[in-house]
Amino acid sequence: MQQEHCVIIGGSHAAAQVVSSLRLNKWEGKITIVSADAFLPYHRPPLSKSYLSGEKNLEEILIRPPTFFERSEVEVILGTRVTAIDRAAKKVHLDNQTDLPYTKLVITTGAKVRKINIPGHNLPGVFYLRDLNDVDHIREFLGHAKDAVIIGGGYIGLEAASALRSLDMNVTVLEALPRVLQRVTAPEVSAFYTRVHGEEGVRILCNASVQSIDGKYKVESVTCADGQVIKADLIIVGVGVIPDVELAEQAGLKVDNGLVVDEFARTSDPDILAAGDCTFHYNPIYDRHLRLESVQNATDQSRVAANTICGKLEPYRALPWFWSDQYDLKLQIAGLSQGFDQVVLRGSTETGRSFAAFYYKEGRLIAVDAINRPREFMACKKALAEQKTANPELVADESVDIQDAFQP
Amino acid sequence: MATVTFIDPAGTAHEVNIENGTSLMQAALDNGIDGIVAECGGACSCATCHCYIDSAWVAKVTPPSSIEKDMLECVIDPQDNSRLSCQVFVSDELDGLVVTIPQAQY
Numbered sequence: 001m002q003q004e005h006c007v008i009i010g011g012s013h014a015a016a017q018v019v020s021s022l023r024l025n026k027w028e029g030k031i032t033i034v035s036a037d038a039f040l041p042y043h044r045p046p047l048s049k050s051y052l053s054g055e056k057n058l059e060e061i062l063i064r065p066p067t068f069f070e071r072s073e074v075e076v077i078l079g080t081r082v083t084a085i086d087r088a089a090k091k092v093h094l095d096n097q098t099d100l101p102y103t104k105l106v107i108t109t110g111a112k113v114r115k116i117n118i119p120g121h122n123l124p125g126v127f128y129l130r131d132l133n134d135v136d137h138i139r140e141f142l143g144h145a146k147d148a149v150i151i152g153g154g155y156i157g158l159e160a161a162s163a164l165r166s167l168d169m170n171v172t173v174l175e176a177l178p179r180v181l182q183r184v185t186a187p188e189v190s191a192f193y194t195r196v197h198g199e200e201g202v203r204i205l206c207n208a209s210v211q212s213i214d215g216k217y218k219v220e221s222v223t224c225a226d227g228q229v230i231k232a233d234l235i236i237v238g239v240g241v242i243p244d245v246e247l248a249e250q251a252g253l254k255v256d257n258g259l260v261v262d263e264f265a266r267t268s269d270p271d272i273l274a275a276g277d278c279t280f281h282y283n284p285i286y287d288r289h290l291r292l293e294s295v296q297n298a299t300d301q302s303r304v305a306a307n308t309i310c311g312k313l314e315p316y317r318a319l320p321w322f323w324s325d326q327y328d329l330k331l332q333i334a335g336l337s338q339g340f341d342q343v344v345l346r347g348s349t350e351t352g353r354s355f356a357a358f359y360y361k362e363g364r365l366i367a368v369d370a371i372n373r374p375r376e377f378m379a380c381k382k383a384l385a386e387q388k389t390a391n392p393e394l395v396a397d398e399s400v401d402i403q404d405a406f407q408p
Numbered sequence: 409m410a411t412v413t414f415i416d417p418a419g420t421a422h423e424v425n426i427e428n429g430t431s432l433m434q435a436a437l438d439n440g441i442d443g444i445v446a447e448c449g450g451a452c453s454c455a456t457c458h459c460y461i462d463s464a465w466v467a468k469v470t471p472p473s474s475i476e477k478d479m480l481e482c483v484i485d486p487q488d489n490s491r492l493s494c495q496v497f498v499s500d501e502l503d504g505l506v507v508t509i510p511q512a513q514y
Contacts, residue, residue: 024442043449063449065438072440299447323453330475332453374475378455378482 004029006309007092007102009082009247011035012044013298014108014276014305016063021306023072031074032100034092036081039132040066045295047135048159048238049325053166054139058132085251087269104309107248107259107267107274108302111241111293116151120213120222126235129156138236145234146170149222151210153180155324156238158193161202162326171202172230174222176209185337189357189369192349193326200327205230243278243291256280258291263315265305273308275301284317285387286336286366294322319385329353332377335367335384344392346376346402356380358395365389376402410503417443417511428500432493432507433457443509450494452476456513458483459493462506469496469505484512 006022008015011033019031035041041063050056069076081095091101113128115121125145127138148164150157153175161171173180179190194204209225213235223229243258254260254268258280265273265281276298280291300318307314322333340359347355356376359367365384370377383390383406394405414422414436426435436444436457445456452475461469466489472480476495480486493507 020437020440023440045449045451068438068440295449296447321454323448323451325451325453330453372475374478375481378479382482 002103004103005101006031006104006106007100008033008106008108009085009092010108010110010276010278011037011041011076011078012108012110012276013041013063013295014110014302015106016041017299017302018106018108018275018306019069019072019074020064021303022309023074025306025310025312027306027310029103031072033074033076034080034082034094034100035076035078037131038079040064040069040076040078042132043295044131045323045325047132048129048156049163051132052129052135052138052160053163082247085247085272087251087272090271103271105272106305106309107272107278108276108298109244109247109278110298111277112244113237114240114242116210116237116239118210118212120215120219123213123215123219124217125215125219125233126213126237128237129160130241138234141234142167142169147231148172148234148236149174149230149232150236150238151222152238152240153177153204153206154183154238154240155181157236158197158326159324160236160238161197162200165200165202165327169234172232173197173202173204174208174210174224174230175204175206178206180204180206184333185369186340186343186357186359188343188345188349189371192355192371193329195350196327196329196353241277241293243280245278248274248278256289261301263304263317264308264313265301265316266308273305275305281316283320284315285319285384290320290336292320294320296321319381321381328372330372330374332370332374333367334370334377334381335359335365337367337369340366342392344395346395346398347373358390358392360389360392363389379403379406410498410500410505412498412502412505412507414439414441415506415508416441417509426498428498430498432459432491432496432498434494435498436493436509441509443511443513444493445513446494448494452479452492452495455479455483455492457493458486458510458513459491459496460487460508460510461489461491461496462508463489465502465505468501483510484514485510 043061082092084093091099147170150173248259304316324331337359342360344358354372356370356373368380390405394400448454
């Protein structure tokens with residue numbers, strides 16, 4: 001009888017969780033992770049925060065230590081890419097000219113950064129921020145730089161701005177849309193972040209699309225579409241990611257806005273599963289298909305994948321949630337706010353640094369952005385998962401305990 | 409360095425040696441101890457690393473921040489000796505500590 005062998009393509013959050021969950025379930029098959037990274041799986045969120053600022057080192061951000069993989073009898077092949085999936089023969093080809101047979105394959109390839117293609121984009125001093133190598137290169141460069149320009153006012157851009165301010169750099173954020181975090185938050189929240197970044201010394205320019213990056217031997221400035229020239233000796237680009245589905249597509253697996261998986265993390269091939277940033281999956285709470293870029297989705301979906309491998313079919317129905325740390329602001333988001341038609345504020349966005357924005361659609365609560373409001377976050381996370389809503393008047397009234405605002 | 413005993417949700421005791429400066433959460437994950445979920449990896453953002461510190465030790469661990477206290481209010485079955493294990497760091501003084509892991513994190 002052939003021994004079971006689970007091969008995992010990719011070595012980040014999802015891969016680490018698949019391994020943990022398989023062994024916690026007492027799955028005894030062989031497990032191999034094939035990762036293009038040179039390091040064991042590490043936490044990604046610190047890359048734009050405490051690892052960028054130098055507060056943490058690699059050892060401190062590993063998801064599990066080397067001993068964990070040894071004890072769990074998991075082989076981790078680093079610095080190696082899978083070049084093709086041979087579904088008929090049930091094996092993967094590696095770029096070191098070897099093959100790995102599998103009985104179950106889990107694709108956790110994540111996402112790749114969206115790149116900009118403007119003049120000067122290849123000049124020394126221009127960096128993306130996705131993996132550890134990226135941040136190590138940025139950190140090496142920091143010693144010679146004083147004026148940082150961050151292209152992109154999303155979470156990566158704003159978190160990086162906060163980390164670079166803690167290193168006393170001059171920081172300008174250039175956002176092409178009319179406000180920062182436009183894709184993911186209400187105008188009041190964008191305005192709040194712009195205010196706080198301003199208080200911390202970061203210049204945020206919106207409606208600022210970058211036309212070119214200028215410099216002779218390295219970055220010296222950027223030119224915006226409106227002609228403005230901004231001095232820069234370091235540029236970090238954070239303009240989004242796209243799911244890494246190349247291998248899956250080549251193998252003929254169903255792909256849409258990501259690698260399509262069912263509620264049990266199965267792709268269109270019964271022996272191939274997927275989890276994390278690369279997937280496109282149905283969420284029953286929001287009744288639509290999603291591609292999520294979050295640690296929560298990577299870990300929750302990986303648990304489902306591991307359960308499926310172990311023969312335990314438990315459908316994926318977790319509430320999406322997210323967090324972002326910038327300065328002394330802890331943002332915790334419960335749910336997805338896209339499509340909101342009403343925002344109710346609890347607390348003020350115009351002064352201080354503590355409030356929560358409740359998002360409604362057709363009269364029902366769909367999400368909450370909580371800034372330094374862990375109680376509101378935790379209460380909403382639970383309520384949203386139970387598909388409850390919250391009375392907007394009670395929500396807005398701080399004299400009412402948030403727990404008393406919810407209703408079916 | 410401290411020897412800490414984790415009592416997992418099944419009631420099994422696991423004795424673990426932990427380097428100073430490591431969080432109880434990380435030590436539980438590193439040693440494959442069941443019951444600590446730790447979704448946010450120690451960022452004090454998810455409250456799924458909830459644990460109970462043996463009452464003899466509660467005063468010996470550094471007290472929780474206000475954010476941790478707010479998060480703790482919302483864990484399943486909060487008690488006076490509840491802590492988020494990602495916020496409790498090991499030191500020599502905690503040698504012999506006993507930590508109980510709750511039945512569920514969410």
